[in-house]
Amino acid sequence: MPPDLACLAVEVNGKRGVVYFANENQINAQAPVDFRPATSRGVDCEPGTANEKRSAVSQVMMQSYTPSFYIFPGNSVAALNASDGYKFVADPAQVPGAVPAKPGDVVVFYGTGFGLTNPVYQTGEFSSGLATITGSTRSCSAAPR
Numbered sequence: 001m002p003p004d005l006a007c008l009a010v011e012v013n014g015k016r017g018v019v020y021f022a023n024e025n026q027i028n029a030q031a032p033v034d035f036r037p038a039t040s041r042g043v044d045c046e047p048g049t050a051n052e053k054r055s056a057v058s059q060v061m062m063q064s065y066t067p068s069f070y071i072f073p074g075n076s077v078a079a080l081n082a083s084d085g086y087k088f089v090a091d092p093a094q095v096p097g098a099v100p101a102k103p104g105d106v107v108v109f110y111g112t113g114f115g116l117t118n119p120v121y122q123t124g125e126f127s128s129g130l131a132t133i134t135g136s137t138r139s140c141s142a143a144p145r
Contacts, residue, residue: 008022012032012060015032018124072090072098080107081106081107118131119131
């Protein structure tokens with residue numbers, strides 16, 4: 001992924017993150033892999049050029065783990081039913097084509113913030129498959145974003 005979006009970039013501890021979305025009220029960015037206390041700065045115009053304009057520095061709380069699941073509209077956790085042809089698991093009234101999970105089904109959940117994985121994916125790099133979580137939840141696997 002390119003480190004900037006249109007005319008906007010984000011830096012954390014002096015390293016460029018990856019901006020995925022921006023509008024007048026919100027910036028969604030992936031921070032570089034770095035768990036030290038951090039400062040963040042927005043580069044507001046023409047990042048990496050002599051004309052770039054920088055915002056004020058802000059403090060950012062960095063944590064090794066901040067797990068959460070991705071959510072479909074209507075508060076269903078984003079998941080696929082591996083036992084039923086990898087269909088979405090959700091209320092079909094909220095997610096068209098989805099199926100409920102049944103006892104004994106294998107369900108794949110999608111989330112973020114579970115810690116480092118093996119292999120380690122760098123900022124802006126997409127996974128090409130499952131990756132083992134290397135923290136205290138060693139028996140789990142995740143496809144990191």
